[in-house]
Amino acid sequence: MLKKQQLYQQLKQDIQLQHWAPGQVLTQQQLAQHYAVSRIVVRDAQHALMSEGWLAAHGKAGMQVPGFSATEAEELCMLRLQLEPLALTLAAANLSFSQLGQAEDLLAYIAANTQLAPYQRGELNWQFHRILYQSCAKPHLLRLLDQLHQQVSRYLGYQEQALAYADTSAAEHAELLSLLRSGNTYLASELLTRHIAAAGNLLVQWLQKQQGA
Amino acid sequence: MLKKQQLYQQLKQDIQLQHWAPGQVLTQQQLAQHYAVSRIVVRDAQHALMSEGWLAAHGKAGMQVPGFSATEAEELCMLRLQLEPLALTLAAANLSFSQLGQAEDLLAYIAANTQLAPYQRGELNWQFHRILYQSCAKPHLLRLLDQLHQQVSRYLGYQEQALAYADTSAAEHAELLSLLRSGNTYLASELLTRHIAAAGNLLVQWLQKQQGA
DNA sequence: CTAATTTAAAATGTATACATTTTTTGTCAA
DNA sequence: TTGACAAAAAATGTATACATTTTAAATTAG
Numbered sequence: 001m002l003k004k005q006q007l008y009q010q011l012k013q014d015i016q017l018q019h020w021a022p023g024q025v026l027t028q029q030q031l032a033q034h035y036a037v038s039r040i041v042v043r044d045a046q047h048a049l050m051s052e053g054w055l056a057a058h059g060k061a062g063m064q065v066p067g068f069s070a071t072e073a074e075e076l077c078m079l080r081l082q083l084e085p086l087a088l089t090l091a092a093a094n095l096s097f098s099q100l101g102q103a104e105d106l107l108a109y110i111a112a113n114t115q116l117a118p119y120q121r122g123e124l125n126w127q128f129h130r131i132l133y134q135s136c137a138k139p140h141l142l143r144l145l146d147q148l149h150q151q152v153s154r155y156l157g158y159q160e161q162a163l164a165y166a167d168t169s170a171a172e173h174a175e176l177l178s179l180l181r182s183g184n185t186y187l188a189s190e191l192l193t194r195h196i197a198a199a200g201n202l203l204v205q206w207l208q209k210q211q212g213a
Numbered sequence: 214m215l216k217k218q219q220l221y222q223q224l225k226q227d228i229q230l231q232h233w234a235p236g237q238v239l240t241q242q243q244l245a246q247h248y249a250v251s252r253i254v255v256r257d258a259q260h261a262l263m264s265e266g267w268l269a270a271h272g273k274a275g276m277q278v279p280g281f282s283a284t285e286a287e288e289l290c291m292l293r294l295q296l297e298p299l300a301l302t303l304a305a306a307n308l309s310f311s312q313l314g315q316a317e318d319l320l321a322y323i324a325a326n327t328q329l330a331p332y333q334r335g336e337l338n339w340q341f342h343r344i345l346y347q348s349c350a351k352p353h354l355l356r357l358l359d360q361l362h363q364q365v366s367r368y369l370g371y372q373e374q375a376l377a378y379a380d381t382s383a384a385e386h387a388e389l390l391s392l393l394r395s396g397n398t399y400l401a402s403e404l405l406t407r408h409i410a411a412a413g414n415l416l417v418q419w420l421q422k423q424q425g426a
Numbered sequence: 427c428t429a430a431t432t433t434a435a436a437a438t439g440t441a442t443a444c445a446t447t448t449t450t451t452g453t454c455a456a
Numbered sequence: 457t458t459g460a461c462a463a464a465a466a467a468t469g470t471a472t473a474c475a476t477t478t479t480a481a482a483t484t485a486g
Contacts (some may be wrong), residue, residue, distance in 0.1 A: 031468070060437085217440090242468090273447075274449070274466085
């Protein structure tokens with residue numbers, strides 16, 4: 001595999017697991033030495049990660065590991081609310097049974113493996129959502145949603161307490177599938193809205209507590 | 214100035230002016246030779262332009278200049294309609310007179326210089342919109358809007374006939390400012406929606422004619 | 427001691443050289 | 457002629473070396 005891709009994955013994971021702490025400034029040389037690759041590779045990975053929000057520009061030298069803020073989380077949630085129900089509504093008409101089946105398989109897999117790592121669970125959850133949006137046939141919309149997910153997933157690796165939310169999430173996911181199966185697009189979209197809002201509120205409130213402390 | 218930035222600007226403009234034709238595959242070497250810079254610089258510019266839709270991946274080698282489609286234009290318009298009125302509504306409460314003044318200056322400048330190049334006019338138009346959204350204080354939303362504008366502006370360089378639209382656009386812009394000044398956020402947002410939809414329809418219909426021919 | 431200017435160190439930008447992958451070309455056998 | 461396989465050409469990935477910019481430190485004037 002390409003070293004660029006390897007480093008991209010590794011660095012992203014290391015940021016999510018807070019191996020590199022928020023606020024820390026990472027230079028090309030530092031990372032090149034630490035991961036034993038050339039600076040060129042580091043540069044590419046850094047730029048890719050910056051465009052996805054995993055790193056932030058920091059003056060002229062180095063890139064900074066971004067912190068977490070309730071305000072930002074709230075904004076991300078708002079954007080999800082604005083775009084994901086739209087994608088679902090547009091996709092609903094084109095959803096195939098094959099896709100619904102895929103989604104159902106994912107739910108089963110998540111339910112069966114209760115001891116998944118938080119970031120794995122988050123990734124599978126997104127795959128579930130993603131399948132439902134896929135058929136909207138709007139490449140740019142899907143790209144924006146993927147970007148948003150990247151940003152949000154940075155927060156999700158952070159909150160171990162997401163597990164507390166896992167149960168109700170699973171129930172809502174199942175209900176969502178059921179509504180889509182029966183062709184009830186409007187209710188599905190409404191449920192999705194509540195679903196995203198609930199997850200967002202939980203995250204925002206938790207972050208606000210953290211900030212207070 | 215950094216060569217990377219120079220090449221980025223130059224290449225983007227050359228694509229917009231169709232110096233490189235849609236469908237054409239541009240390799241690093243080709244561009245490095247043509248612009249007399251090293252491949253490293255080309256690589257950076259290519260990646261940046263790809264993430265903004267000015268170039269598209271093309272297998273393992275080269276990047277392709279994307280074409281134009283009415284379907285894509287329609288999607289971009291839809292996304293603008295979904296996000297820009299939201300940004301305006303959020304920003305309205307925080308809009309300062311200074312910003313309204315800036316916006317008005319822009320309108321005056323555009324009106325005074327009737328023989329601006331299409332891409333310059335397009336850029337100034339976007340600056341006008343951008344000022345109005347700025348105060349929403351949602352960095353991610355603003356980033357998404359900037360991205361969308363990039364995509365749309367690729368189309369605008371293409372249609373010389375945008376000039377036919379310029380007059381009605383100016384009138385709507387003035388009315389928008391007036392509504393914002395009087396604090397009528399809701400009507401302003403509605404007008405903006407019609408404004409974006411009108412511009413989008415014009416573009417889409419023109420593209421459909423082109424595709425038919 | 428403070429502030430400003432100079433000087434050294436460090437970081438990034440850029441070019442060149444080499445390695446690897448991908449694409450194309452050309453050959454040969456069926 | 458066609459198809460597969462091999463070789464060559466071309467393109468990109470990666471590393472190293474050099475240039476430029478930026479940051480930090482150190483020295484000196486006030």
